[in-house]
Amino acid sequence: MSDSPLPALPVTFRPTRTRVVLLSVGAVMFAVITAVALMLEKLGPGERASFVFVAALFFAVLALLSRPKVVADDEGVTVVNLTRTRRLAWAEILQVNLREGDPWVFLDLSDGTSMPALGIQPGIGKQRAIRDARALRALAETRGTGVDGA
Structure with missing residues (x-):
């Protein structure tokens, strides 16, 4: 895309x-x-x-x-938020969302939940956050299997 x-x-x-x-x-x-x-x-x-x-x-x-980050590698994504870290396989990520007014990226997951990814936030660097969200979305679309976990 x-x-x-x-x-x-x-x-x-x-x-x-x-x-x-x-x-x-x-x-x-x-x-x-x-x-x-x-x-x-x-x-x-x-x-x-x-x-x-x-x-x-x-x-x-x-x-x-200052801890939040999102690390993408060959196997999936590690989301580090304030106090929690969660490892996701690419197939678990159905959609990467950063809508107007969102404080950070949200990941729609195959189990029907949505997870915040505070490592991409438009606070000070809005254009960079948009660019990062698009890159993560493209990676999820390319690397995900399209299985929606139903």
């Missing part, structure tokens, strides 16, 4: 700019909160440790938000 060539496998789709922003902000927040904790003279060691712990917690949350 697409006039562009299929990407070479394995290929990883991830919102790179979003990841860079989240990890950069997390690192800066960690550094600033830790510096403030060390500079405040009236804080005891326990209070300073709690500041650093909270800074590390903020960084961990932002790192978790």
